[in-house]
Amino acid sequence: MGIDPISSFQKTCTFDCIYCQSGRTEVFSCEREVFVPTDEVIRELRSVPDVAVDYITFAGNGEPTLAKNLGEMIRAVRMVRSEKIAVITNASLIDRKDVQQDLLLADRVEAKLDAASPDSFKKVNRPMFDVIFENILQGLSGFRKIYKGQLVIQAMFTAANKAEAPRIAAMALEIRPDEIEINTPLRVSPAKPLPPEDIAEITAIFRKACGDRIKVRSVYEAKLEESRPFSRPATERRRGKENL
Numbered sequence: 001m002g003i004d005p006i007s008s009f010q011k012t013c014t015f016d017c018i019y020c021q022s023g024r025t026e027v028f029s030c031e032r033e034v035f036v037p038t039d040e041v042i043r044e045l046r047s048v049p050d051v052a053v054d055y056i057t058f059a060g061n062g063e064p065t066l067a068k069n070l071g072e073m074i075r076a077v078r079m080v081r082s083e084k085i086a087v088i089t090n091a092s093l094i095d096r097k098d099v100q101q102d103l104l105l106a107d108r109v110e111a112k113l114d115a116a117s118p119d120s121f122k123k124v125n126r127p128m129f130d131v132i133f134e135n136i137l138q139g140l141s142g143f144r145k146i147y148k149g150q151l152v153i154q155a156m157f158t159a160a161n162k163a164e165a166p167r168i169a170a171m172a173l174e175i176r177p178d179e180i181e182i183n184t185p186l187r188v189s190p191a192k193p194l195p196p197e198d199i200a201e202i203t204a205i206f207r208k209a210c211g212d213r214i215k216v217r218s219v220y221e222a223k224l225e226e227s228r229p230f231s232r233p234a235t236e237r238r239r240g241k242e243n244l
């Protein structure tokens with residue numbers, strides 16, 4: 001079950017990834033702010049029908065760590081729900097201590113790594129100019145040292161970065177995550193997905209690099225889960241119909 005801590009009509013992010021399934025970034029920002037008051041999230045969460053949920057996941061229309069109240073929201077969700085909590089982040093702010101403190105509260109953190117050099121980072125993730133690739137790598141390594149939960153590196157592959165797979169695998173290995181997920185955009189996206197044979201080749205590169213130490217999952221080996229809003233009118237009100 002997803003919670004969108006940005007919940008805005010306009011996608012608010014530090015990146016403008018070439019494959020973003022939410023379209024182009026409309027608001028670029030590195031400033032953390034409160035987009036949705038915590039009590040509003042909790043009120044909506046209390047109204048969710050009683051369905052089986054494995055994880056409550058913070059993700060959404062932009063970068064969730066931009067929400068200044070992310071840590072407060074995680075704490076508040078724990079008071080009303082017993083499921084594990086995950087955050088899906090692009091890792092652009094993970095070198096910041098306040099962001100690390102918030103992410104430490106989650107049971108699982110899934111962090112993006114799609115590039116092996118500052119040049120390809122700019123080409124694939126199209127970050128704001130003040131987001132520095134090396135800071136992300138240092139931030140991820142620093143966070144790994146203090147984080148006891150499950151750290152997952154998510155790498156999205158398209159034609160733009162498939163040649164970099166061996167170098168991305170080496171960098172991911174250095175971070176020492178618990179898992180690595182190999183993705184390609186299978187939902188509606190401005191970038192074409194790679195075919196299964198390319199993803200199988202990339203997955204084999206990662207598996208060879210990681211051995212038994214790190215579990216490597218591939219998007220074509222996983223069942224594609226459908227997602228739907230609990231309250232379509234509420235989601236439409238927040239995001240506009242085109243994002244549903």
Ligand code: SF4
Pocket residue numbers: 013014015016017019020021022025060061062063090
């Ligand atoms: S980080 Fe996520 S939300 Fe931001 S542009 Fe990339 S894919 Fe889209």
